[in-house]
Amino acid sequence: MxxxxxxxxxxxxxxxxxxxxxxxxxxxxxxxxxxAGVFTTNxxxxxxxxxxxxxxxxxxxxxxxxxxxxxxxxxxxxxxKDASLTASLVARELGIRESLVIPSSTGVIGVPLPIxxxxxxxxxxxxxxxxxxxxxxxxxxxxxxLFPKYTTAYxxxxxxxxxxxxxGKGAGMIAPQMATMLCFILTDVNIQKAALNKALLSAVENSxxxxxxxxxxxxxxxxxxxxxxxxxxxxxxIGDKYYSTFQSAVNQITTQIANMIVKDGEGATKVVKIxxxxxxxxxxxxxxANTIGTSLLVKTAFYGEDPNWGRLIAAAGRAGVKFDPQSxxxxxxxxxxxxxxxxxxxENIFQHVMKSPNFTITLDLKNGKASSFVITSxxxxxxxxxxxxxxx
Amino acid sequence: MxxxxxxxxxxxxxxxxxxxxxxxxxxxxxxxxxxAGVFTTNxxxxxxxxxxxxxxxxxxxxxxxxxxxxxxxxxxxxxxKDASLTASLVARELGIRESLVIPSSTGVIGVPLPIxxxxxxxxxxxxxxxxxxxxxxxxxxxxxxLFPKYTTAYxxxxxxxxxxxxxGKGAGMIAPQMATMLCFILTDVNIQKAALNKALLSAVENSxxxxxxxxxxxxxxxxxxxxxxxxxxxxxxIGDKYYSTFQSAVNQITTQIANMIVKDGEGATKVVKIxxxxxxxxxxxxxxANTIGTSLLVKTAFYGEDPNWGRLIAAAGRAGVKFDPQSxxxxxxxxxxxxxxxxxxxENIFQHVMKSPNFTITLDLKNGKASSFVITSxxxxxxxxxxxxxxx
Numbered sequence: 001m002x003x004x005x006x007x008x009x010x011x012x013x014x015x016x017x018x019x020x021x022x023x024x025x026x027x028x029x030x031x032x033x034x035x036a037g038v039f040t041t042n043x044x045x046x047x048x049x050x051x052x053x054x055x056x057x058x059x060x061x062x063x064x065x066x067x068x069x070x071x072x073x074x075x076x077x078x079x080x081k082d083a084s085l086t087a088s089l090v091a092r093e094l095g096i097r098e099s100l101v102i103p104s105s106t107g108v109i110g111v112p113l114p115i116x117x118x119x120x121x122x123x124x125x126x127x128x129x130x131x132x133x134x135x136x137x138x139x140x141x142x143x144x145x146l147f148p149k150y151t152t153a154y155x156x157x158x159x160x161x162x163x164x165x166x167x168g169k170g171a172g173m174i175a176p177q178m179a180t181m182l183c184f185i186l187t188d189v190n191i192q193k194a195a196l197n198k199a200l201l202s203a204v205e206n207s208x209x210x211x212x213x214x215x216x217x218x219x220x221x222x223x224x225x226x227x228x229x230x231x232x233x234x235x236x237x238i239g240d241k242y243y244s245t246f247q248s249a250v251n252q253i254t255t256q257i258a259n260m261i262v263k264d265g266e267g268a269t270k271v272v273k274i275x276x277x278x279x280x281x282x283x284x285x286x287x288x289a290n291t292i293g294t295s296l297l298v299k300t301a302f303y304g305e306d307p308n309w310g311r312l313i314a315a316a317g318r319a320g321v322k323f324d325p326q327s328x329x330x331x332x333x334x335x336x337x338x339x340x341x342x343x344x345x346x347e348n349i350f351q352h353v354m355k356s357p358n359f360t361i362t363l364d365l366k367n368g369k370a371s372s373f374v375i376t377s378x379x380x381x382x383x384x385x386x387x388x389x390x391x392x
Numbered sequence: 393m394x395x396x397x398x399x400x401x402x403x404x405x406x407x408x409x410x411x412x413x414x415x416x417x418x419x420x421x422x423x424x425x426x427x428a429g430v431f432t433t434n435x436x437x438x439x440x441x442x443x444x445x446x447x448x449x450x451x452x453x454x455x456x457x458x459x460x461x462x463x464x465x466x467x468x469x470x471x472x473k474d475a476s477l478t479a480s481l482v483a484r485e486l487g488i489r490e491s492l493v494i495p496s497s498t499g500v501i502g503v504p505l506p507i508x509x510x511x512x513x514x515x516x517x518x519x520x521x522x523x524x525x526x527x528x529x530x531x532x533x534x535x536x537x538l539f540p541k542y543t544t545a546y547x548x549x550x551x552x553x554x555x556x557x558x559x560g561k562g563a564g565m566i567a568p569q570m571a572t573m574l575c576f577i578l579t580d581v582n583i584q585k586a587a588l589n590k591a592l593l594s595a596v597e598n599s600x601x602x603x604x605x606x607x608x609x610x611x612x613x614x615x616x617x618x619x620x621x622x623x624x625x626x627x628x629x630i631g632d633k634y635y636s637t638f639q640s641a642v643n644q645i646t647t648q649i650a651n652m653i654v655k656d657g658e659g660a661t662k663v664v665k666i667x668x669x670x671x672x673x674x675x676x677x678x679x680x681a682n683t684i685g686t687s688l689l690v691k692t693a694f695y696g697e698d699p700n701w702g703r704l705i706a707a708a709g710r711a712g713v714k715f716d717p718q719s720x721x722x723x724x725x726x727x728x729x730x731x732x733x734x735x736x737x738x739e740n741i742f743q744h745v746m747k748s749p750n751f752t753i754t755l756d757l758k759n760g761k762a763s764s765f766v767i768t769s770x771x772x773x774x775x776x777x778x779x780x781x782x783x784x
Contacts, residue, residue: 041710042706042709042710043708043709043710043711043713043714043715043717044705044706044708044709044717045709045717073702073706074702074705074717074730074733074734074735075734076718076732076733076734108702109702109705109706110701110702110705110735218706219702219706219709296688296771296779297779300775300776300779300780301779301780303776303780304779304780306780309502310465310466310500310501310502310611313436313466313501313502314434314436314465314501314610314611316435316436317434317435317436317437317611318433318434318435319435321435322435323435325435325436325437325466326468338466338502340468341466341468342466342467342468343466343502379688379776380776381773381776383692384692384695384771384772384773384776387688387689387692387693387696388692388693388695388696388698
């Protein structure tokens with residue numbers, strides 16, 4: 001059972017998800033919590049995302065109301081009205097200001113939110129709030145996810161022990177129509193707003209911004225972090241003794257959720273870390289890692305367990321970064337397969353690396369000291385089945 | 393039978409392609425031909441590409457020697473030696489300068505060219521040169537291609553009739569390991585070097601630069617255009633009466649070959665034109681068209697004949713171009729499905745458009761007057777089978 005002091009939650013089925021299962025959830029903090037958020041960079045943003053971006057500017061959030069089965073994206077003015085109405089109904093029932101409620105949606109896009117079902121569920125949802133409801137929230141967030149995603153870290157701040165819990169959903173990075181990544185991070189640790197922001201942005205950069213399933217980004221991606229200060233510690237500041245402990249814990253849990261999302265990547269059988277090092281700067285390394293990790297030819301080779309290193313090098317070559325192909329080294333796991341651009345190891349020796357469900361590929365450009373990475377999956381027959389026939 | 397006056401050609405099997413079929417070909421112009429070329433933008437370039445880029449600087453080319461089954465890419469210094477040796481053997485046998493011979497390779501990368509087999513085939517290849525050999529060249533260029541690709545245009549220049557013939561290969565844009573796009577365009581029309589260059593670049597921009605199969609670009613992409621002037625017309629110049637006739641014909645044949653490549657796109661069942669209009673400038677339109685045409689979610693929806701317009705809009709939204717999602721219109725064929733960002737037509741009415749093997753999707757941003765397009769394919773189970781288990 002996962003609990004975070006000062007947070008209550010609940011989840012129910014109101015009939016938005018056709019296949020059944022919980023589809024409506026509420027997270028409530030007994031006191032207004034400081035909030036930080038990261039949202040999709042897609043120009044096409046769902047109504048609740050636009051509302052959420054606006055509301056976190058207040059600096060405080062007391063409730064997150066989430067539904068799955070409908071993304072409330074590409075729904076025009078009606079979409080905004082529905083998102084706002086959902087939040088206001090929840091606020092009224094909870095007896096708090098509407099601006100402290102952030103709505104969040106995930107699921108099919110282009111279809112209006114079934115607002116009558118939402119309306120009819122609000123009072124039931126609020127009446128069911130309890131300290132033990134967090135697991136149910138992960139279920140209410142799921143769409144094509146095969147398993148619920150959550151993780152908790154405990155950190156010691158002197159004599160006090162704080163809790164940081166992350167609840168995630170996503171099975172793709174991301175099928176806009178069917179998944180979208182959401183993550184809510186809850187903590188009782190008291191922390192200054194600027195420090196909360198920094199901790200979240202830094203953690204997201206090295207977790208959710210590094211995962212690739214299909215290279216598509218969604219209209220609904222949202223990461224929210226709430227700190228209600230229930231632990232009663234003096235508010236952490238950037239540079240404090242305990243700030244780095246806090247940052248490490250947030251890094252750890254976001255990385256765990258990110259890995260779960262790739263593992264659950266629609267139909268995926270492999271989780272592969274692509275490290276690019278020896279680059280002139282991190283941006284170059286990141287561009288190359290992204291291009292390799294998104295390449296269909298690379299991802300199908302992973303699926304086929306084919307040690308087809310030429311595809312990796314050729315993908316690197318089209319990343320828009322200059323490098324000398326005649327000086328690169330390439331590693332499968334610990335095996336140096338390519339040295340100075342030429343194969344130096346027979347594939348019989350290293351092919352077994354690819355049989356593992358988790359492995360690492362390292363490309364060394366030998367052109368500088370910067371590095372970056374991505375976590376990617378393979379593209380399988382199941383991915384195709386799921387995505388070509390979803391909906392119809 | 394296709395013939396271009398003044399050009400001879402031949403093709404044989406020397407044992408490079410494991411599955412058999414012609415794998416070594418030669419195109420020879422009786423007199424040195426003016427040459428223009430376009431090569432892969434990939435940083436990782438095959439040895440013959442680097443040699444070819446160097447040699448077209450001379451302005452003349454008299455022979456193209458091509459092999460399939462091996463790309464001679466990522467083969468280090470030995471690769472350059474092999475490419476150069478191939479050209480020099482051909483030159484000696486033909487009795488021409490080596491710098492007039494351009495080698496071209498396509499196939500597996502990372503494996504040294506089987507140079508002994510090449511060596512042993514050269515004199516046979518030269519002895520078989522004939523006016524009727526062009527069709528054989530298309531076979532000697534094929535790797536995973538399911539059908540040979542060629543087309544011919546005839547243009548009237550006053551009393552003379554000129555021939556322009558394009559020989560292409562490719563079944564992906566492009567599987568670096570297994571395909572790579574090649575196109576050789578031969579003409580007897582006399583044309584100034586600058587005009588030849590302009591005609592080729594302009595044609596490539598609207599044909600080969602607009603096709604997408606998997607978004608991967610290859611180490612070997614090469615388009616060469618040779619004009620031997622055998623027709624005896626006064627050399628065409630940019631702006632001449634007949635220059636635009638020539639340009640149109642080159643546009644036409646490159647577009648035809650480009651469409652054949654998409655149609656032959658590994659496992660493809662659909663050829664879809666994505667038009668983006670109403671953009672501020674062509675670059676924006678092109679970015680969005682490319683992002684839609686490369687999106688796995690879009691391409692799998694095409695495969696499933698799923699009129700999943702949300703995926704198209706969401707892909708447009710991540711192209712890195714600002715636009716107002718609330719003002720876009722989207723058409724499936726002639727049907728306006730989305731108006732000002734909202735669905736206005738039930739899918740039952742327009743879904744049949746996607747059942748056709750060829751259809752057009754138009755996105756109107758209503759934000760300007762510029763437009764662009766791409767030709768893309770669907771991603772099918774056969775694509776995955778082919779690419780995950782190729783080689784191993």
